[in-house]
Amino acid sequence: MAFSSIAERLVLYGRLMRSDRPIGTWLVLWPALWSLWIAGNGHPDGTIVVIFVAGAFLMRSAGCIINDYADRKIDPHIERTKHRPLATGEVAPREALLLAALLALIAFALVLLLNRLTIALALVAVLLTAIYPFTKRWTHLPQLVLGLAFGWAIPMAFAAVLGEVPPIAWLLLAADICWVMAYDTIYAMVDRDDDLRIGVQSTAILFGSYDRLIIGLFQLTFLSLLLWMGWHHQLGIPALLGLLAAALLCGYQQWGIRKRGRDACLRAFLNNHPVGALIFFGVFIDYAVR
Numbered sequence: 001m002a003f004s005s006i007a008e009r010l011v012l013y014g015r016l017m018r019s020d021r022p023i024g025t026w027l028v029l030w031p032a033l034w035s036l037w038i039a040g041n042g043h044p045d046g047t048i049v050v051i052f053v054a055g056a057f058l059m060r061s062a063g064c065i066i067n068d069y070a071d072r073k074i075d076p077h078i079e080r081t082k083h084r085p086l087a088t089g090e091v092a093p094r095e096a097l098l099l100a101a102l103l104a105l106i107a108f109a110l111v112l113l114l115n116r117l118t119i120a121l122a123l124v125a126v127l128l129t130a131i132y133p134f135t136k137r138w139t140h141l142p143q144l145v146l147g148l149a150f151g152w153a154i155p156m157a158f159a160a161v162l163g164e165v166p167p168i169a170w171l172l173l174a175a176d177i178c179w180v181m182a183y184d185t186i187y188a189m190v191d192r193d194d195d196l197r198i199g200v201q202s203t204a205i206l207f208g209s210y211d212r213l214i215i216g217l218f219q220l221t222f223l224s225l226l227l228w229m230g231w232h233h234q235l236g237i238p239a240l241l242g243l244l245a246a247a248l249l250c251g252y253q254q255w256g257i258r259k260r261g262r263d264a265c266l267r268a269f270l271n272n273h274p275v276g277a278l279i280f281f282g283v284f285i286d287y288a289v290r
Helices: 002-016 023-039 046-070 093-111 116-135 142-151 153-162 167-190 192-198 203-232 237-256 262-270 272-288
Strands: none
Touching (some): 002 093, 046 093, 046 116, 046 153, 093 116, 167 192, 167 203, 167 262, 167 272, 192 203, 203 237, 237 262, 237 272, 262 272
16 A cells, blocks of 8 residues: 555656656757757767756756646646646645755756856756746746746756857857747647636737747747858758758648647647757767768
8 A cells, every 4th residue: 555655646746747748858958969969069978968868857847846836826727737736736835846856956966067167057047947937927928038947958068068158059049049939939829818817927928919920930030040050060961951850840830820729739839849859860960970
């Protein structure tokens, strides 16, 4: 009986951490991998790669818990989130915070294996992760803060490999923020009706009927910045083909959200996992064939 209770608790914790829905981990990880491969000239240190992969999972999981803690009184009123463990009361708020703190401490312990600049940048990452869930209460731009939180692995990756953060890292961060603004606005469109009813703010509400146009502009800026970065960094045909394939998927997303249906918007959001993967594998192959 005791073992069964422990197993049930672990399942609940897994749901709280969104282990069953890893899309967020991938969306944090892909830009980190782009950065590690570019900074490492195609051969990043394996230990650093493992630390960033583990860190992406741990910090995304901690971020999900903090988000659910902040929204524990809101989530029961939203169709998509009403069955989350904190919303249903299956996990106590204090219990959730202790789990988030444990995950963050493990992630920070891993970062301590890296250089001082990366450690300093990691402290900023923790701060961004902690404040993002509360921003939807006082701004229509929580997606901007999420972009900083998700993209902060980029300067950290360059710092870990090079011991400095060159201008290209900030360019990649700007591109990633545009990408996050696009895909998380699509995600916010899923909950727009519920958010309007309960008073939660988002870019999907702010942009209104111009949502698809502004999402498209963010996607175009994201792809243009990556194209400029590839040209400046002398990346070749494989990287360009990966970027072209990603652009086609962005176009597919625009088609998918044309009627703004909840399920269609959710599918378009999930489609950003292959967008990040295609860009990474283009960069990976580009360096591999040199």
